[in-house]
Amino acid sequence: MAKLSRRRFLTETSAAIATAPFISTSATRARAQESRKLGFAICGLGRLSESQIAPALARTRHCRLAGLVTGTPAKAEAYMAKYGVPAGSVYSYDTMHRMADDPGIDVVYVATPNALHAEHATRAAAAGKHVFCEKPLEVSVERCRQMIDACKDAGRLLGTAYRCQYDPHHLECIRLVREQVFGAPFIIEAGFGIDVGGPDQWRLKRDLAGGGALMDVGIYALQATRYLTGEEPVVVSALETKTDPAKFAEVDESMVWTTRFPGGVVAHCSTSYKAGGIQNMRVNAERGWFELDPAFFYNGNHGRRSDGQEIRFPEIDLFAAEMDDFAQCILEGRPSKVPGEEGLRDVRIMQAIYESARTGAAVPLA
Amino acid sequence: MAKLSRRRFLTETSAAIATAPFISTSATRARAQESRKLGFAICGLGRLSESQIAPALARTRHCRLAGLVTGTPAKAEAYMAKYGVPAGSVYSYDTMHRMADDPGIDVVYVATPNALHAEHATRAAAAGKHVFCEKPLEVSVERCRQMIDACKDAGRLLGTAYRCQYDPHHLECIRLVREQVFGAPFIIEAGFGIDVGGPDQWRLKRDLAGGGALMDVGIYALQATRYLTGEEPVVVSALETKTDPAKFAEVDESMVWTTRFPGGVVAHCSTSYKAGGIQNMRVNAERGWFELDPAFFYNGNHGRRSDGQEIRFPEIDLFAAEMDDFAQCILEGRPSKVPGEEGLRDVRIMQAIYESARTGAAVPLA
Structure with missing residues (x-):
């Protein structure tokens, strides 16, 4: 009482x-x-x-x-x-x-x-x-x-x-890029895939989910390339594939995409609803590299740097x-640093990724 | 005597x-x-x-x-x-x-x-x-x-x-795909980058090298996607970037590219002459994944599988x-299993990668 x-x-x-x-x-x-x-x-x-x-x-x-x-x-x-x-x-x-x-x-x-x-x-x-x-x-x-x-x-x-914008591991990676600890970045890789589970869920229905793996977990990889560079991509090119067209009749199962950022970084990303294990984020820079693997989990994210240092912070509840x-x-x-406009930007790019996957052509984002 | x-x-x-x-x-x-x-x-x-x-x-x-x-x-x-x-x-x-x-x-x-x-x-x-x-x-x-x-x-x-076609680690990865030990593959990732070294070498001159990182080390990643799938890619899309346009005035410094294979696999690859650390090969399949990291070295290549098993064989001299x-x-x-025709196929695809990087459009390979 x-x-x-x-x-x-x-x-x-x-x-x-x-x-x-x-x-x-x-x-x-x-x-x-x-x-x-x-x-x-x-x-x-x-x-x-x-x-x-x-x-x-x-x-x-x-x-x-x-x-x-x-x-x-x-x-x-x-x-x-x-x-x-x-x-x-x-x-x-x-x-x-x-x-x-x-x-x-x-x-x-x-x-x-x-x-x-x-x-x-x-x-x-x-x-x-x-x-x-x-x-x-x-x-x-x-x-x-x-x-x-x-x-x-x-x-x-x-x-x-x-939530990843509150993860000390991601904040540290952003710092490493901003301060050019390893020089200018040039290739960023990021991917997040999960096993989405059984067939009876809203995530597999287009009218409720709007899309599949990309919308749900690929978005983490896309976000990462944007907050790491601090820039908006100028062009995107994507390929989609399905191993189970029946289960994934309405939404994307697996995708890869590449984007170019104005400062010169090119990024390649992947996502899947078929299986886990795609869960990394890596920055290749002029004088070295650093990565998180796993990068996008609720907890347990950690990483390493080319100079042998670990990227590991005490666990916090990201939510x-x-x-x-x-x-x-x-x-x-x-x-907020994650306003609605930030959410809109990713949705806009994801729609361009879907368009590229559908047409086979690169889609400009300028 | x-x-x-x-x-x-x-x-x-x-x-x-x-x-x-x-x-x-x-x-x-x-x-x-x-x-x-x-x-x-x-x-x-x-x-x-x-x-x-x-x-x-x-x-x-x-x-x-x-x-x-x-x-x-x-x-x-x-x-x-x-x-x-x-x-x-x-x-x-x-x-x-x-x-x-x-x-x-x-x-x-x-x-x-x-x-x-x-x-x-x-x-x-x-x-x-x-x-x-x-x-x-x-x-x-x-x-x-x-x-x-x-x-x-x-x-x-x-x-x-x-030489990688003679590396037991790569042969094991080919076996894992062929026998579908983890089910059908859907996304393959492969990358190889090195620090090419000083500016005074034929590798940086277009008339002697024909190209840069892609021709020299990216080719390993391209080869890998082909011998892993056992197929020829049908379309390629590429992005190029340079951190040092003076040194790499004549040849490519860093590239990412994606390809689609007829059986449904999509692959994304990267290469660079700027820095090492890009050196992995990974197959994401329906029921798990496996990877080599490093994948393309003269020796020391080894890997792991999603079921916890290591991929590690006694060292041999690949040459x-x-x-x-x-x-x-x-x-x-x-x-030979690596006849001239096999070399030609990669050169043809690399020319398409260069074309895509130049034009910004996907290049069909059919």
């Missing part, structure tokens, strides 16, 4: 701050940061929410699980029991608008199938909530734009859940890190 | 057999195989000849160093002293035709700059010698064809020095292995 009271106290504090203008003074920002945790509602109670997002929320410094959105009320029960989510903060997709009256919820973490992100993000923003959204941001540039506009119109932040940063951006009134 | 006599004896035996028709009976074949070693003349006394080919000849079962061709007589002296090559079997490029009267020489190993291979191979064939030629076979398809025709017209074998096999092909009257 003491716990519940504390939560109620925090909820009420949170409500008072959430109604304040988004850009607050530094004094109130500092106070806010000390005194409260932002309430997150998880929208979509699939495997990721259960195994990663909800447990991570309990490990954050600035967030707490304050609500749920699900089309299957039975799914909510386990969360209510385990995390003490009040029954009044459990919503269906159709009742999300009522969140406007739920001051305990500051942020909606959208973790529904890709092609539903715009709809759910738009509803959350309309209810006055900030939106943190799983990658890919959506399945088309137009829908990404719609989400971005909806959040902007509502004066709310939109963040894309690019907690990205949610804490998003909460701090809200509390401090500063932009 | 006993040693010299033995060599003279072998030379004379060799001469008797060399004048026999190329296709010999199995009885004479068996006799020949037991009684003699084929005499190899090394044509071009650069670093490779000094550090690899000549020492390897001493480790063969079926070959011996019997002659030299060089434009710099002083270079021959060390070989004469170290390997006992008789002064009468040292030729210049202009006197190669006199080899016709040197029965101790059966094979000319052409190790001159790429763009001189056709000229030297043609002279060797005209002198009645079999030709074993360094990769790339030549710098254009036309010149490859010229060499192939010259050897065919002279009734002599032409082999391409693809000795390929020369012994070529000698046995001659002695047994059977074709």
